[in-house]
Amino acid sequence: MTADSLDPVIHAPTRLRIVATLAALPEADSLSFTRLQDVLELTPGNLITHLRKLEDAGYLVTETTGNGRASRTSITLTSQGRAALAAYAGALRELLGSA
Amino acid sequence: MRATHENDRATTDEHGDELDPREAARLLARTEREARRAFSSSPQWINALMGAVILVAYGSLWLSTRGQHPYRGPSLGVVALVYTAVAVAFAASVRVYRRATAGVSGPSTGRQRVEGVAILVSFVLGSPVLQGALRHDGASDAIVYGMIPAAAPLIIVGTTALGIAAGKADWPLFGAALAVVTGGVVAAFVGPSGAWLAAGISLFIALVGYAAADALQHRSVPLRA
Numbered sequence: 001m002t003a004d005s006l007d008p009v010i011h012a013p014t015r016l017r018i019v020a021t022l023a024a025l026p027e028a029d030s031l032s033f034t035r036l037q038d039v040l041e042l043t044p045g046n047l048i049t050h051l052r053k054l055e056d057a058g059y060l061v062t063e064t065t066g067n068g069r070a071s072r073t074s075i076t077l078t079s080q081g082r083a084a085l086a087a088y089a090g091a092l093r094e095l096l097g098s099a
Numbered sequence: 100m101r102a103t104h105e106n107d108r109a110t111t112d113e114h115g116d117e118l119d120p121r122e123a124a125r126l127l128a129r130t131e132r133e134a135r136r137a138f139s140s141s142p143q144w145i146n147a148l149m150g151a152v153i154l155v156a157y158g159s160l161w162l163s164t165r166g167q168h169p170y171r172g173p174s175l176g177v178v179a180l181v182y183t184a185v186a187v188a189f190a191a192s193v194r195v196y197r198r199a200t201a202g203v204s205g206p207s208t209g210r211q212r213v214e215g216v217a218i219l220v221s222f223v224l225g226s227p228v229l230q231g232a233l234r235h236d237g238a239s240d241a242i243v244y245g246m247i248p249a250a251a252p253l254i255i256v257g258t259t260a261l262g263i264a265a266g267k268a269d270w271p272l273f274g275a276a277l278a279v280v281t282g283g284v285v286a287a288f289v290g291p292s293g294a295w296l297a298a299g300i301s302l303f304i305a306l307v308g309y310a311a312a313d314a315l316q317h318r319s320v321p322l323r324a
Contacts, residue, residue: 012118020130024134028207029204031202032202032204076205093124096120096121
């Protein structure tokens with residue numbers, strides 16, 4: 001097994017941190033955009049870029065409620081995203097075990 | 100500067116293979132640890148702190164009532180100390196809970212609120228109801244103001260917590276709740292003054308043991324890195 005076998009959507013520092021952070025919440029729970037940004041210490045633009053990639057892969061869903069200043073975006077890791085992280089961790093374990 | 104750094108990192112992120120697997124394993128373990136800490140509504144340090152506060156408070160009640168024949172109850176100063184300690188511990192817990200759950204929504208938050216209400220109701224109602232009924236039936240001060248307030252909350256709240264822990268398959272919490280119930284049962288049989296000491300020791304063991312079990316359960320050993 002080589003590093004190429006690792007899921008490229010997750011195998012990037014910021015996206016790995018996003019997925020691992022969301023996976024620490026109980027299943028089906030959501031986290032607000034601002035809290036995620038605060039926990040990861042990222043700029044809004046950078047976070048949005050990576051969230052979009054993860055959402056395109058079906059690993060998370062974002063939902064915005066309200067309008068203007070009162071709007072709130074929440075992010076939920078999907079079961080597919082949770083499974084992808086578990087598979088990624090398993091692949092890493094295998095890779096490091098055989099190294 | 101920070102934005103530039105972020106942009107650089109975003110660009111590097113586009114080429115995922117630039118992340119060494121060993122480095123990825125370390126990053127994953129560190130992120131999991133930090134996220135658990137950020138979202139934990141009952142972190143190990145607060146459980147250990149509450150255990151110590153309760154031991155001191157209940158120990159003071161025991162010292163204040165030791166050797167009383169007949170039992171007259173703790174002095175007002177000690178009662179004030181205990182209420183202050185409980186209020187401080189409660190305020191600290193609320194603050195930690197609010198910080199941990201800020202921005203979090205979903206099924207688990209509703210469940211936690213219901214669990215909190217169940218614990219609060221069993222704590223607020225359980226002991227006073229028994230005390231009132233026993234006072235009404237002419238029970239002694241040793242039972243109404245000694246044994247019952249020390250033992251009953253532990254048995255009632257501990258049993259509620261046992262049910263919650265079993266429902267969630269949270270075995271560290273189950274063990275802690277079992278220690279609390281056992282402490283309550285022991286407290287019911289060691290006299291009004293000894294009841295405070297038994298209750299304090301069992302709560303201390305339960306809280307510190309829970310903190311230790313939680314730390315062991317979440318030891319960072321998922322990957323070799």
